[in-house]
Amino acid sequence: MQTKSIILAAGQGTRMRSKRPKVLHPIANKSLLEHVYDTAMQMQDAAVNIIYGHGGEQVLETLKHLDANWVEQKERLGTGHAVQQAIHLIEDEDIVIILYGDVPLLKAETINTIVSNVDENTLALLTVILDDPHGYGRIVRDGDKKVIKIVEQKDANEQELLITEGNTGILAARGDKLKKWLSQLSNNNAQNEYYLTDIIEMAVNEGVTVKTSHPESQDEVLGVNNREQLAYLERAYQNDQAAQLMTQGVTLADPARIDVRGKFTELGTDISVDINVIFEGENRIEDDVFIGANCVIKNAVIKQGAQILPNSIIEDAIVGAESRIGPYARLRPQAELADHVHIGNFVEIKKSTVASGSKINHLSYVGDAEVGSKVNIGAGTITCNYDGANKFKTIIGDGAFIGSDTQLVAPVSVGKNATIGAGSTITKDTPDDRLTLSRSKQLSVEGWQRPVKKEK
Numbered sequence: 001m002q003t004k005s006i007i008l009a010a011g012q013g014t015r016m017r018s019k020r021p022k023v024l025h026p027i028a029n030k031s032l033l034e035h036v037y038d039t040a041m042q043m044q045d046a047a048v049n050i051i052y053g054h055g056g057e058q059v060l061e062t063l064k065h066l067d068a069n070w071v072e073q074k075e076r077l078g079t080g081h082a083v084q085q086a087i088h089l090i091e092d093e094d095i096v097i098i099l100y101g102d103v104p105l106l107k108a109e110t111i112n113t114i115v116s117n118v119d120e121n122t123l124a125l126l127t128v129i130l131d132d133p134h135g136y137g138r139i140v141r142d143g144d145k146k147v148i149k150i151v152e153q154k155d156a157n158e159q160e161l162l163i164t165e166g167n168t169g170i171l172a173a174r175g176d177k178l179k180k181w182l183s184q185l186s187n188n189n190a191q192n193e194y195y196l197t198d199i200i201e202m203a204v205n206e207g208v209t210v211k212t213s214h215p216e217s218q219d220e221v222l223g224v225n226n227r228e229q230l231a232y233l234e235r236a237y238q239n240d241q242a243a244q245l246m247t248q249g250v251t252l253a254d255p256a257r258i259d260v261r262g263k264f265t266e267l268g269t270d271i272s273v274d275i276n277v278i279f280e281g282e283n284r285i286e287d288d289v290f291i292g293a294n295c296v297i298k299n300a301v302i303k304q305g306a307q308i309l310p311n312s313i314i315e316d317a318i319v320g321a322e323s324r325i326g327p328y329a330r331l332r333p334q335a336e337l338a339d340h341v342h343i344g345n346f347v348e349i350k351k352s353t354v355a356s357g358s359k360i361n362h363l364s365y366v367g368d369a370e371v372g373s374k375v376n377i378g379a380g381t382i383t384c385n386y387d388g389a390n391k392f393k394t395i396i397g398d399g400a401f402i403g404s405d406t407q408l409v410a411p412v413s414v415g416k417n418a419t420i421g422a423g424s425t426i427t428k429d430t431p432d433d434r435l436t437l438s439r440s441k442q443l444s445v446e447g448w449q450r451p452v453k454k455e456k
């Protein structure tokens with residue numbers, strides 16, 4: 001016995017006005033369909049089947065990494081027809097849950113409730129009370145409030161149209177039952193479609209109980225049909241992320257101005273995040289970290305007490321404890337900073353290690369370098385790491401002092417406690433403890449006069 005989901009994702013999404021199939025549009029950098037898949041995979045003994053159709057090649061190509069059975073629905077003949085395409089993958093004892101590829105915010109807890117409501121004699125249905133139920137199938141109940149059928153908007157009579165309890169489309173039942181009901185569907189209705197919703201009446205006629213539950217919030221069951229709805233659900237998702245962060249002990253200057261496009265593999269407490277910060281990919285942020293306004297933090301490790309000052313960009317990099325980055329700093333992939341490191345404005349660090357207590361405070365590029373501890377790199381220093389074809393390493397010893405506007409032409413090393421005079425071009429290894437400089441002599445030209453414009 002398994003809990004198998006069937007995700008309906010064959011829709012075209014005409015109203016998106018897009019070359020991209022609807023289910024590939026993203027919320028928080030992840031496709032709508034992948035959101036649904038990830039939630040479905042959270043169930044115990046989960047197996048996922050995806051019904052695809054429109055833009056099939058693109059969907060398969062983009063999401064081939066998912067561990068799912070992909071089943072093509074060649075013609076779009078209705079939700080019942082869509083489910084029929086995957087029914088050969090269902091065992092009699094399985095519990096089957098129907099999900100929609102364009103309803104991305106459904107929560108795992110909501111799914112678990114539905115699944116736990118199913119037994120041999122019970123079909124579980126997720127319904128929602130709506131202010132404006134227009135377009136939804138309506139849940140028709142008898143005098144005892146028992147569900148007796150679902151009627152689609154286009155097939156409903158005046159009385160039925162007044163019902164405000166709508167069908168979310170999400171339901172679950174036993175495999176054997178579902179197989180039987182699906183084989184009995186007809187398309188004798190206003191849209192000439194095979195409606196999945198018709199199985200409700202069949203179940204009731206057989207004495208099967210329909211047990212309903214509701215989502216915690218309406219946003220969980222909203223679908224995406226156009227870009228406005230996509231933007232609405234993006235915000236709903238982000239509000240939820242912000243709320244979760246605050247629950248976990250993070251201070252947000254404004255929960256409406258933070259975007260989390262990924263997840264936290266570790267999140268400390270007393271982290272403080274100013275406005276307009278974007279987190280992408282997998283981030284690990286330790287206790288007492290401060291992140292200033294307008295930072296982008298992607299796949300980063302930021303250790304305890306570090307401060308990231310405004311307008312900094314950190315990607316695939318490690319920031320050591322109590323370090324201070326920015327404002328306007330850029331840490332690129334494989335920048336690894338130890339504790340108490342200071343990286344200042346307009347400094348770019350790539351594929352380099354910087355040991356404890358070192359400072360690179362202004363306008364520098366450090367790439368392919370090993371910087372020792374307590375090093376001071378002056379303003380405008382550049383590691384010339386690239387000859388147009390190959391990259392070379394720069395090694396700077398502990399305690400070195402690099403004067404401003406120095407070019408370190410790699411491969412090159414600077415000795416421990418060495419001092420480099422400002423404006424030097426260093427092409428050869430420099431010894432420990434000594435001052436090294438390369439600088440042409442300053443001269444002042446005797447009798448020189450500034451040219452003057454001729455008078456007309």
Ligand code: UD1
Binds near residue numbers: 136194
């Ligand atoms: C469906 C329900 C309706 C419910 C509403 C909630 C039926 C008959 N009606 O109506 O009761 O209130 O959802 O949004 O089920 N799909 C396929 N293949 C198909 C048809 C649909 O994959 O042949 C997919 C769509 O891409 C979509 C989902 O199934 O993700 C729902 O289809 P849609 O046409 O939007 O159903 P509604 O008419 O809105």
Ligand code: CA
Binds near residue numbers: 223
């Ligand atoms: Ca719909």
